[in-house]
Amino acid sequence: MKHLFLFLGTILFLSCHDNIDLQRFGKESRLVVYAFPTDSDSIRITISASQPLGGSIPALHVTEVRCTTNGHNGRIVHAKDTVEGRFPVSTWYAIGKHRCGDEIRIAVRAEGLPEATGSTRIPSPTVPEEAALDTVYYKGNLYTQIRLNLPSARHQSRHAVRVVGWYAPEDADVPPRPEFMEVETTAEPLLNHHSNVELGFGSADDFYHRMYTFDNSTFLSSGAVLHLNVWQQPGIKACHAQLFTLSEEYYSLLQSLNNTDNNVMASHGLAFAFSSYTNIRGGYGCIGGYSLAETPWMGGGSEKGRGSE
Structure with missing residues (x-):
């Protein structure tokens, strides 16, 4: 998770279910939200904020976290606030029964930052024969x-x-x-x-x-x-x-991270770098289901x- 926050710490482009275009920087900090629901009793929701280009790392004061499962509100618990690589990180948990096929929607609000929302569906597992x-x-x-x-x-x-x-x-x-x-x-x-x-x-x-x-x-x-x-x-x-x-969201995120890690030439300015992926409206990060x-x-x-x- 630290790798993800450091990678996205200076990304400013608002996007929904899209690639982050590194050439379209903005000037405002945005919420960065990651959650990977699976068929379990809790969903870990990790929240940070991006650093504007040329600006300082913002303070993070989360005021509300909501998680719905198939339209029904779940219980939310605040776990801890930490700092990872100079970025503030707030960790929350959505408590409840989550099963394959469930649609999960998460919304986060914080002082001075736009609301960030995203959704996914938990897929059924594929079991090797x-x-x-x-x-x-x-x-x-x-x-x-x-x-x-x-x-x-x-x-x-x-x-x-x-x-x-x-x-x-x-x-x-x-x-x-x-x-x-x-x-x-x-x-x-x-x-x-x-x-x-x-x-x-x-x-x-x-x-x-x-x-x-x-x-x-x-x-x-x-x-x-x-x-x-x-x-x-x-x-x-x-x-x-x-x-x-x-x-689809989790798969696209992993492909994006793998492409970015693999592109050695781009890190030396010799090729175009691959863009990263987000499905967060109003911010960036990923809400991606898996089994x-x-x-x-x-x-x-x-x-x-x-x-x-």
Whole structure:
């Protein structure tokens, strides 16, 4: 979340369900709102304010936060106020039952700033029909490969996939922890959005929070097998895959962040930078719904214990 606020801190263009045009700066600060509803009992709503071009970071005094689920008002709780990278951040929670298919609308008001509103719908999850773990030899290196059998579907859906490794070093003083692992996208056409030439000429294979986006438009009626190759690393005892089904808003945000991160040439002034995305009316940020399906932990002698957490 800190990365998002720092990235948008100086963006001033008002937009709704659109790309932020970095050439159309304004002079006023706007609210920056992020919330990612899923089928759970609470929605975290994170609020900040943008820094005007040539101006100072504004104070943030949130006066009202509203969240409706299918038109019904939910209970709102203020959690904390902090500072992240010099930007004030206010965190709130919408408390209540939220299910797949629900329409979520969020509105935020703060002193001296325009009201910011956005909406999304929580999609139903896509559950892999089968998951398998193997070791493969690819481009002269050994990889751990997770294969996910994705089902056919009646309608197009948008996704992100991530591999999580369980890092347990030999040093007993270092506690084990999950780590997001880099996927070799050249081994999977669904994730390889660049040609090898493009990857070598100004696009780094780097994805926000290691979330790799794709959609099912090419395998609607047939299903597909997703091949996720990750480096074999010391200390990684097991791994599993997370398959996110994304709303259009969340998918567009991730694509925008990934394009911005990947565009190495633009950071050196050699190419046009990709614009960022917002679906917030009166401000910027994103209200994006998602659902999650996870495979069991695979590999290692203690996968049964971790899979039951």
